[in-house]
Amino acid sequence: MDNRSIRDSGGDRWFTVLNYIVLTLFLLSVLYPLLYVLSASFSSPDAIVSGRVWLWPVGFTLDGYEAVFHHKLIGSGFRNSLFYMVAGTAINVTLTILAAYPLARKDLYGRNFFMFLFVFTTMFSGGLIPFYILVRNLGMLDTVWAMLLPGALGVWNVVITRTYFQTSIPEEMLEAAQLDGCSDFTFVRKIVLPLSMPIIAVITLFYAVGHWNQYFSAFIFLKSQNLYPLQIVLREILIQNNINMDMLSTVVDVQSAAKREGLSNLLKYSLIVVATVPLMIVYPFVQKHFVKGVMIGSLKG
Numbered sequence: 001m002d003n004r005s006i007r008d009s010g011g012d013r014w015f016t017v018l019n020y021i022v023l024t025l026f027l028l029s030v031l032y033p034l035l036y037v038l039s040a041s042f043s044s045p046d047a048i049v050s051g052r053v054w055l056w057p058v059g060f061t062l063d064g065y066e067a068v069f070h071h072k073l074i075g076s077g078f079r080n081s082l083f084y085m086v087a088g089t090a091i092n093v094t095l096t097i098l099a100a101y102p103l104a105r106k107d108l109y110g111r112n113f114f115m116f117l118f119v120f121t122t123m124f125s126g127g128l129i130p131f132y133i134l135v136r137n138l139g140m141l142d143t144v145w146a147m148l149l150p151g152a153l154g155v156w157n158v159v160i161t162r163t164y165f166q167t168s169i170p171e172e173m174l175e176a177a178q179l180d181g182c183s184d185f186t187f188v189r190k191i192v193l194p195l196s197m198p199i200i201a202v203i204t205l206f207y208a209v210g211h212w213n214q215y216f217s218a219f220i221f222l223k224s225q226n227l228y229p230l231q232i233v234l235r236e237i238l239i240q241n242n243i244n245m246d247m248l249s250t251v252v253d254v255q256s257a258a259k260r261e262g263l264s265n266l267l268k269y270s271l272i273v274v275a276t277v278p279l280m281i282v283y284p285f286v287q288k289h290f291v292k293g294v295m296i297g298s299l300k301g
Contacts, residue, residue, distance in 0.1 A: 041065070041269040048265045063263070064270030068237060076226055077233030084229055085211040088148045092207040093200065095153045096161055101188055103158070104165035115162075118155050128220075135221055146221035147214065147229070154210075157203045164199040165192065205283070212279055234271045 044059030052058050140146040177187045215231035
């Protein structure tokens with residue numbers, strides 16, 4: 001019988017319709033806040049305060065973005081965040097692969113013990129003060145290394161990468177390569193890495209997002225403004241604006257204070273857009289590998 005002649009039952013059709021409705025509502029619940037923030041960042045302060053912004057910009061203006069990009073540290077903040085993201089992600093991915101591949105090999109002596117040591121670090125921590133003392137004793141305070149090395153290896157990413165290697169790289173392939181005189185490093189470089197692009201894309205995105213949004217390490221370890229990442233610079237802009245608004249509200253009339261509050265709200269939405277747009281631009285390039293890498297890497301090995 002031709003499969004095309006088989007029709008869905010009434011219950012199946014209703015189930016499909018219900019799925020579409022639920023997924024559409026879920027999509028709108030996720031998409032609308034993003035559209036609102038983007039529209040509010042281009043709207044006039046009065047429209048934001050009065051609640052007239054719903055979907056499209058009202059009273060189009062670029063005042064929020066002008067206030068952000070005219071700040072003296074915004075350029076260095078972008079450059080620093082980009083450097084921390086690129087350099088830090090390269091270090092993270094390299095160390096993750098170097099740790100995950102040996103742990104995926106069944107012939108590694110003491111593999112379970114080393115895996116236990118990795119997992120143990122996720123359960124217990126020395127705390128912030130010992131962590132700060134360690135970074136200080138290593139001479140990394142107020143240097144770029146304080147942003148790159150303390151979090152150079154993510155145990156969870158090692159686990160999912162190890163699982164991917166175990167489930168996707170057959171042992172027979174390694175045995176055949178060894179018979180041809182292939183060393184372990186050559187095997188990883190020429191065979192393992194090309195076959196592992198989905199999981200590499202996943203951990204690259206995880207690490208890159210973490211570095212781009214990182215602010216706590218900079219807040220604790222950095223003193224020089226020329227080393228500040230973008231998130232710290234945006235925080236300084238927002239705090240400075242709020243302080244100025246509080247000071248002005250005590251000496252000016254109500255109308256001026258309301259205008260200042262509207263500018264503060266406009267600045268918040270502009271800062272959100274500035275901080276998130278770069279990652280939203282990068283995500284589509286790794287999205288095709290993302291789902292496959294997460295699903296395979298999350299399987300128990």
